[in-house]
Amino acid sequence: MPESGAKPARVVVLYNTDYDTEDSLPGIDASSVETSARSITAALEEMHYQVELVGLHGAEVFDVIRRLRESKPDLVFNLCESMAGEPCNEPTFAGLLDLYRIPYTGADLQALVMCLYKQRTKEVLMSRGIPTPPYRYFTTLAALEDPSLEALDYPWFLKLAHEDASVGITEANLVTSVGALRARATELMTTYEQPVLAERYIDGREINVTMIGNGEAPETLPLHEIDFAAMPGDRPKIVSYAAKWEETHVDYAGTKPVKMRDASAAMVREIERVGRASWVALGLRDYGRVDLRVDAAGTPWVIDVNPNPDISPDAGVARSAAVKGMSYAQLIDRIAQIAWRRIRGIG
Template structure:
């Protein structure tokens, strides 16, 4: 029996950016409950705890925990995703075992240009890209269309149809919008139009396993609509994007293609120093080659999210996932 504190951030009152950005933070509360339920079902002692939004309280909060393992569902502190790694740091500094990735991996993955540069330098295929801090600086030539994203957000914040643009003038206009609206540089990536595959990886007792591949089903998208997972498609259940954006089992990949995707995802996981579990998102180019577009440490493991659904297709229960994640918790020296 392991004593586990399932810690999450309840920042629903504090979101920045668009008011609708707030919806993204609510899911973590029910995720925490389901993790605790699954752990109790396996005989562990689990409690859910909301992290205080005041950053100054974090170190004290962690210092007061009397558990064997912290299950880390913290995605932001005081509404700021940039502070996500601070909670893992606090566990490190207090010598408390915690699940998932170390702060370094979170920091790298939250800084898309850094993650992409490291992956590229390690031979992991990534889309060609440039970074714009102002919007008017000279940039290397890209082939269009491109997608313009905030460089330090995740959960599809700032991603909508208007993010995909077909010429330099539109690219610069969108980059300026992102820079102003999200107060951070924009990353502009060549748009990889092919299939979008989600690769879920988890450290099981048998080593780092890859769960059955999932895919975004873009079949229902009208031709004029860019095939992307927009913010609305990910979070706003009443939107057209949401109705159209389905995650399904990836079908019809031949063995060589599957092996290539899995190898690329595995390398991305190691290059960025993820631990425990993670999700690597790739898109296939016209030749079927996978390009890593996003690496997600500590991805959503709600029972109805893609990770757990992929696990279910592999014959694993939600409780298997959370037990393995607890078993692989990092115990700082």
């Protein structure tokens, strides 16, 4: 540990390697976390940290914990998104780090749980008066027979209740009738074997709010939005799985992340306020991203809270930081220092 204690000296970058097990689920590509971990390692080395890269599959979790307890790094850069093929084990790992008092970056067990179970995220947001679209949560196929679904103000939008990275999102998730809702929700529940959330569809701009820091007033980095200009007119303006991951797909070109343009100062302030309120409500730490869609009346509705967003060099967090003049290495250094100050109670 450096004498000054101004920043951590020895950092372990820890990521999950359970892609083989996750391959059993359609459309999941977890190997991008390894690419991200390698970029973060290189960035930390560039900023003169002593870095070790450690992969975690799941079954050997206690060996990894033992190693960490022996080597006592100043900080673990925690990129563990799942263990043993289960994204639901992401919070478990953060809990184990807490149990053994191993200091780490990013959200804790509680925040990870609240965001992993999207119906819980929405309950928390709603309880605080933060705008998030009205929703229904389906855990059984029988629940889809509820006659009240006929009276919803369609269009609505379907998503898996415990996924991120647009897994399971296609144009079929935008439903304009109860028949379409039931058919697509049935398909999602049977294919992915998990509950489904239906939300009112918000037609409008999609904004990403990246925040770094701690406490009640994290710093918001320059807002970004999805530019749908190149999306063919007959396709819905959504970030589908293909839009995110299939570079040759028409949706990929049709969902270009850009710096937010032509927004009034009042609109920017309101979006940042809602972003920060969501951060506080869910208890995010160090870095995070909130996604919103702004309707015709100018209301920003929270559609997704990401306590562990992608921080690879070509993802949204790094893009936002770049607009602020921060290089990738500077961003990663900043996050390490933010976590370090929080852990030492000086942030």
